[in-house]
Amino acid sequence: MGKQSQSSVRTGPTKYFFLFFGMIFTAVGLIGIAVPGLPTTVFMILAASCFARSSPRFERWILNLPVIGVMVHDFRSGLGMPRRAKAIAITMMTLAVALSIAFAINRLSIQFLVGAVGVVGVWYVGIRVPTREKVLLSRDPQDQ
Numbered sequence: 001m002g003k004q005s006q007s008s009v010r011t012g013p014t015k016y017f018f019l020f021f022g023m024i025f026t027a028v029g030l031i032g033i034a035v036p037g038l039p040t041t042v043f044m045i046l047a048a049s050c051f052a053r054s055s056p057r058f059e060r061w062i063l064n065l066p067v068i069g070v071m072v073h074d075f076r077s078g079l080g081m082p083r084r085a086k087a088i089a090i091t092m093m094t095l096a097v098a099l100s101i102a103f104a105i106n107r108l109s110i111q112f113l114v115g116a117v118g119v120v121g122v123w124y125v126g127i128r129v130p131t132r133e134k135v136l137l138s139r140d141p142q143d144q
Contacts, residue, residue, distance in 0.1 A: 009052075009053060009054065009055075009056060010053050010054060014053075015054045016054070018051070018054035019050070019054035019055055021046075021050045022046075022047045022050030022055065025043045025044070025046040026043070026044065026047040026058075026062070028043045029041075029043030036092055036095070036096060038096075039089060040068065041072070041085075041089075044062055044068045044071070045071075045072050047062055048062045048072050048076075071085075074132060078130065078135065079130065079132045079136070080129050080130025080131055080135055081129050081130070081131065081132060082131075082133065083131050083132070086125055086126065089125050093121050093122055093125070094118065094122060096118075097114055097118030097121075100114050101114055
């Protein structure tokens, strides 16, 4: 007998768990379009991942969004982010964290926590997320 393909769509309570978090991540991602410092793409990537396990229709919706869908496709294929998008993301995160610490947060412990989370975010985007241009240069020309 041939190998049967398994659907990644869950059933029962697990399906609704992923659907719920997919909706939450989508909402936060959409808010991130308007709120400086709040990333959009990362939440849409998380949402698409949740929808892949709960609702193929919502997953297709995210993948077909004009700009965000392309970025989710790039992330899934290992391309990461374009250099310019990484620079903008790092700049916005740094600015949002600095302004929050300087003007919006009075407690030193919360300032430290926000600063630490900001450093982790900048490190992750700057170091861990691949740069699209570098990935494309390193790939074999026959694969492109």
